Amino acid sequence: VHQDIDSAMPHDLINSKPVIAAIKEFFGSSQLSQFMDQTNPLSELTHKRRLSALGPGGLSRERAGFEVRDVHASHYGRICPIETPEGPNIGLISSLATYARINEYGFIESPYKKVENGRVIDHFRVIRIGDGPFKLGQIITGDELEAANAKLKRGHKKRVEAEPHxxxxTAWEEERYIIAQANAKVDQKGLLADERVIARAGGDFVTIERERIDYMDISPMQLVSVAAALIPFLEHDDANRALMGSNxxxxxxxxxxxxxPIVGTGLEYIVASDSGAVVQCKRGGIVDSVDSERVIVRVEGEDVETGESKEFGADIYQLTKFRRSNQNTCVTQKPTVEEGARVRKGDVLAxxxxxxxxxxxxxxNVLVAFMPWRGYNFEDAILVSEKLVKEDFYTSIHIEEFEIEARDTKLGPEEITRDIPNVSESALKDLDDSGIIRIGATVAxxxxxxxxxxxxxxxxLTPEEKLLRAIFGEKAGDVRDASLKVPPGIEGTVVDxxxxxxxxxxxxxxxxxxxxxxxxxxxKNIKDQVRIxxxxxxxxINDLLVGTKVTAAVSSRGGDKxxxxxxKITTSVLEALTRQEVVKLPISDKKLLKTVDGVYRRTDSYVEVLHKxxxxxxxxxxxxxxxxPGVIKLVKVYVAMKRKLQVGDKMAGRHGNKGVISQVLAExxxxxxxxxxxxxxVLNPLGVPSRMNVGQILETHLGWAGRKLSRHFATAVFDGANEEQLKALLDEAGLPSSGKTKLxxxxxxxxxxxEVTVGYIYMLKLSHLVDDKIHARSIGPYSLITQQPLGGKAQFGGQRFGEMxxxxxxxxxxxxxxxxxxxxxxDDVEGRSRIYEALVKGEVPEDPGLPESFNVLVRELQSLCLDVELMQT
Incomplete structure (x- = not known):
């Protein structure tokens, strides 16, 4: 259709269907579009930083050899050598290193500092020019910035503001340079302290003169990923165990x-804020009110140039309460600020x-002893005190979602109702008039x-049904019960x-x-915003007008003078006047009244936007x-369960020291x-020597000193505390310097x-909980072909009794x-029902019949043109 180009709309010129289809296909069915791992904030963050060699245009697991999976020199500072899954995907799925970024061409880059003639040069990027000689975004050295700001300070001019650069x-650019380690000693002037320095040149480690160094690493943890950088004393752990620890x-x-944790790495705060788990302040101000569901901050933003308060209003932070994550864990937020507290942009509110x-x-943090105890910690088993259960140390909340839909069927619409045939009143006690369970009900x-x-x-109809119909009317037989019931193994409270x-x-x-x-x-929210x-x-307006002299008498609407x-104008006078009267106050400074009118107008426009x-x-x-299509109504019910620590739950430290609880012992x-x-x-000391994860022992010592001194430590990866420092801290805390004591x-x-090694270690409860794994079946569904019980907990199946x-x-x-x-x-179909009958009647069961799997074999042989017959002898 020829159309005037002026009146043509975008959809007349472009067909958007292929684009929509491509986007839908990618997000719906691509190998690289995955269901987000939301077990905890760290798993969410690392999932977003994952790198994969699989997928469209990539490798396949079967074809990938050892070389592809192995660690390569070019991974340094780009891909983590530690965090990768165990199993078939090892080395194919990896994680982005802490400081790495992806450039515009899709290659991974790592950051470095420049070194010239053996001196580390700090560079900065100008973000505010002030009255300085630089352009916005210009890269300058630290010396240039210092000199310029010193000169501006003497002339009482505005300073230049800059951020580190x-x-x-990229990997091939790096090959041309010689790069020193981040923890190479540097003196106060920025000179490398040692004449000869350990450095990387073309993928090898060399000791070289400091004058030949071109660049220097930014931080010791730039080598590893976020999860690995959260392991204290990582440098004392074997790589295999560090891999398990980060996973x-x-x-x-x-x-x-x-x-x-008492013993952290200093990265914990950054990970929490970057994962989006905490609520951060968007604009500075004063906390107006706090309750469990929201935090209101009265904004007080200042203009940098004049120092005057430019912004005003309210920010309402709605907190997430008991929301289910993708992995059925509980996402909930609780405020950490108090009413009246002053907060800055970026501060944690909840x-x-x-x-x-x-x-x-x-x-x-738990008090640990490394010793065998009556065989209960054999083979990595863990013995825990009842105190941890009583005081809810490791209690977690899990939320399950159940849904049911009412559809339009050929026989008529399904109905969500309280009126269910053949169900006792006691079974309906927690349902409301609409047939949906009330919030707060305990379910089993x-x-x-x-x-x-x-x-x-x-x-x-059978004669009995006809009689029932005659007595109770038509309704009883027309419908059947298709209610949503709680599956086995779930007991909790309805939360939403x-x-x-x-x-x-x-x-x-x-x-x-x-x-x-x-x-x-x-x-309620808008009411509070308008109030503030x-x-x-x-x-x-009070700040602007109070104290100003009036040039004529002022009266109220009622005629009172x-x-x-x-x-002079006072606060009480302003309160007694309407807006129109305030704007027309008889004062000499008409510009001031214009400003007051501007404040009124700005507030009105804010309020209007809020209402819209x-x-x-x-x-x-x-x-x-x-x-x-075909669905009339959909109902989702959320049931929360409290899971206490119990025998069979899996626990682990941060050093790959995992185990299963074997007994909960009285305190x-x-x-x-x-x-x-x-x-x-109580952990088994035999879990340490062969695994070579000595980091857990060092963490135990430092944790003990930290608890006694009421201090928390950040022992950064590859730059942590050493043995002398540990001994000094144990002495300071009045503890034995060996870290061992009589028990x-x-x-x-x-x-x-x-004597036994004792101290505080940071232990985690992992999502492999025994409650989710335990399963029992008496009778249940059978496979239609083999007539054998189905497998797996999800199908309510039986236990496989295999060849071995x-x-x-x-x-x-x-x-x-x-x-x-x-x-x-x-799978003896007849025998199954006969043995049940015999057990009910108390008779001796008959001999078993022929298993259905034999019949399946016969049919398969027949399909190969082999006629097999069963002969009676």
Whole structure:
């Protein structure tokens, strides 16, 4: 169609369908578009920094050889040599190093400082020129910046502001230069202290004259990724264990009461803020009010040039409460500031899950003893004190989501209702009139969460059903129960319900109730914003007008005289006047009145925008939801569970020292220190020598000193505390410098023969919880082809009794047990029901019949044109 180019719209010229299809395909089905790992803030951050050699245009697991997976010299400062999965993907999936960035061509670059004639030159990028001689964005040396600012200070002029600048190099650019280590000694003038320095040249490590050095690393941790940089004393751990340590930190479950580590690396605060788990202040000001669900900050932004307050208003920070993450862990935020506190931009206002006052806190500091204890810590098993369970040290909250939809079927629409056939009143006690469970109800396996009935096809009625119909009317037989019930293994409290209704369908009572609650919350927020704006406006106008003399008498609307001519304006006078009267006050400075009018106008426009945004949000709430075709209504129910630490849960430290809890021992039975303090966890000392992760022992010593001195330590990767410092700190804390002490047996009170290493170690509870793994089945679904029980917990399946297990029973000669397992407990269809009947009647079961798998074999042979017949002898 020829159309005038002036009146053509974009959609007339461009077909957007292929673009939309390509985007949808990438996000929906690409190998590289993944479901975000949200176990804790660190796992979220590292997932976003992941690098993969797989996927479209990449390698396949089968074809990738050893060379591709191995660590290469060009990885230094770009790809972490430690953080990679164990198993088939090792070396193919890796993580971006801490300071690395990706340039415009898609290559990874690493930052360095320049070195000239053996002197480290700091460079800066100009961000505010002030009255200086530089251009915006110009790169200058530290000496130039210092000299310029000294000169400007003498002339009482505005200073130049600059931020540190690093030189980024790609792998092949780096090959041409000689690069020194970050922790090479540097004197006060910036000169490299040693004549000869350890450096990297063309992928090799060399010792070279300082004058030949071109660049220097920025930090010792630029070599490793974020997860590896969170391991203290990483330099004392074997690489295999450090790999496990960095991978297991990503599996740590957020705890009910988080606690920052005594021994950290200094990166914890940065990780917490960059992961977005904490709520940070957007604009500085004063905290107006705080409650569990929101923090209101009264903004007081200052103009840099004049020092006057330019911005005013309120920022409302709505906190996330008990939201489910992708991995069913709990995301909740709690405020860390108090009413009236002054906050600056970037300050932490509220902690998220796994953070403690803005620091990443994945586990808890516990008192550990490295010793065997009655065989209960054999093979990496862990013995814990009951105190950890009682005091909720490792209690975590997990939230499960259950959903059910009401559809339009051929027989008629399904209905979400409380009126369910053949269900007792006690089973419906927690459902509301709409048939949806109330928030706060405690539920157990088998309980109804949402009542739903589905129309039943017309069938021939039995005489009994006809009688029932005659007595109770038509309704009883037309529908069947299709309610949403709690699956086995889940026990908890309903914390939230969401109802989605199709556009044009009238919302039920419960949906209207939820909507009204949301609208009330939005109204409350806007009310507070308008209140703060009005207060700030009045304060500003008072600052401008109070103390100014009037050139004529001023009266109120009621005719009362407020001010005589020549008197000064007071706060009480301004409160008694309307806006129109304030703007027309008889004062000599008309410019001042113009400023006052400007303040009023600006506030009005703010308020107008707030109301418009609020109206849009409310309209969006009241509009129906986009649901898949055929779905009338969708209900989601969220059930929260408290998981306490128990036998079978997996725990780990940060050094790859993982284990399973073998026993929870009474506090009084745990080994105790000479002062009577019982230890909280007992680890096996045999877990250290062969694994070569000595970092855990150093962490234990430093943690003990830190707890006694009430200090936290940041021992950075490759630049941490040494043995002398550890001994000095233990001495300062009044502890034995060996880090060992006499321990006493809690059961007998007798001292143990040898001294034992004791201290505080940071232990995590991992997301491999025994409650999620435990599973039992009596009867359940069977596979249609083999007639054997299905496999796996998700299908409510049975335990596989495989070839090797059969050999084990054959070796014992347990013939009857074996026969039972391979027939009536598995796929002897007739025998299954017969044995049940015999058990109910108390008779001796008959001999097992023919397993269905034999029939399957016969059919398969028949498909190969081999006629197999079973002959009776």
């Amino acid at each position: 690093a030189w980024f190099l 297991m930190q990503r599996q740590a479950v957020p705890l009910l009461r988080s606690e920052a 902690d998220g899950s796994s953070t403690d006052y803005g620091e990443l806190a994945l586990g808890r 396996p088998g309980d109804i969460l949402v009542g739903k009935v589905t129309p039943k096809g017309e069938t021939q 319900v969401k109802i989605f209704s199709r556009k044009g369908v009238e919302k039920d009572e419960r949906a209207q109730e939820i909507e009204a609650g949301e609208v009330a919350r939005l109204e 704006l009005s207060e700030e406006r009045n304060k500003k 407020l001010l005589k001519r020549g008197e 945004v609020n109206e849009e949000r409310i309209a969006l709430l009241q509009k129906g939801d986009e649901l898949p 009084e039975d745990m080994p105790y220190l000479p002062d009577g303090t019982p230890v909280e966890i 006493y047996d809690g059961m007998s009170g007798a001292p143990f023969e040898q 297990e059969v050999w084990a029973l054959e070796a014992y000669g347990a013939a009857y047990t074996l026969q039972e397992l391979l027939t009536v407990k598995s």
